[in-house]
Amino acid sequence: MRHLFAIALFLLPLSRADIRECLCDVAIPATLEARDCALCKEAEKQPADVQYFFLRDTNPNKPHRWLALPRFHGSHPQQLTEMTPEQRTGYWTAAIAKAREVWGDQVWGVALNGTVKRTQCHIHIHIGKLLPDAENDKFVVVDKPSEIPLPKDGDGVWVHPAGARLHAHIEEPAGELKLER
Numbered sequence: 001m002r003h004l005f006a007i008a009l010f011l012l013p014l015s016r017a018d019i020r021e022c023l024c025d026v027a028i029p030a031t032l033e034a035r036d037c038a039l040c041k042e043a044e045k046q047p048a049d050v051q052y053f054f055l056r057d058t059n060p061n062k063p064h065r066w067l068a069l070p071r072f073h074g075s076h077p078q079q080l081t082e083m084t085p086e087q088r089t090g091y092w093t094a095a096i097a098k099a100r101e102v103w104g105d106q107v108w109g110v111a112l113n114g115t116v117k118r119t120q121c122h123i124h125i126h127i128g129k130l131l132p133d134a135e136n137d138k139f140v141v142v143d144k145p146s147e148i149p150l151p152k153d154g155d156g157v158w159v160h161p162a163g164a165r166l167h168a169h170i171e172e173p174a175g176e177l178k179l180e181r
Helices: 001-013 029-035 035-045 085-103
Strands: 054-055 064-071 108-112 125-129 140-142 157-164 165-170
Touching: 029 035, 035 064, 054 085, 064 140, 064 157, 064 165, 085 125
Parallel strands: none
Antiparallel strands: 054 064, 064 125, 108 125, 108 157, 140 165, 157 165
């Protein structure tokens, strides 16, 4: 049994998607059948006039999570740096509003994983309840979504309320790990 466990641990990295070589192409619907293109496929189902939309996380290990997604597609993989400042502000604003709607006065968090920790080509922000003691000292204090720093290309960021302000934690490869499952 220990040997099976060791083999499973060894193979685990091979089972993760590496979206840095994303092949999703909405012009070729067959490419959207790949597991790492599932969110691109969901974006295509949305009405053309929708800018941002929300989905429940389908991972059974994350039953209380939501995802915020833009309707539009970007490069392969899609990056926050591709968005205009107005699009980024709208995206963060929509994700934070959904977090407040779902979690109310409870301490929520929103997180964008870095490229190497993402399993989907289409960019998405995780929305959930913040884990106790998730706070660290690697943050910038901001007053509004437009002030959330743009992470370096491929980096992640997670944000949570701190009184009337926000803490934006930068250089975080897997910010979603700061959220309850």
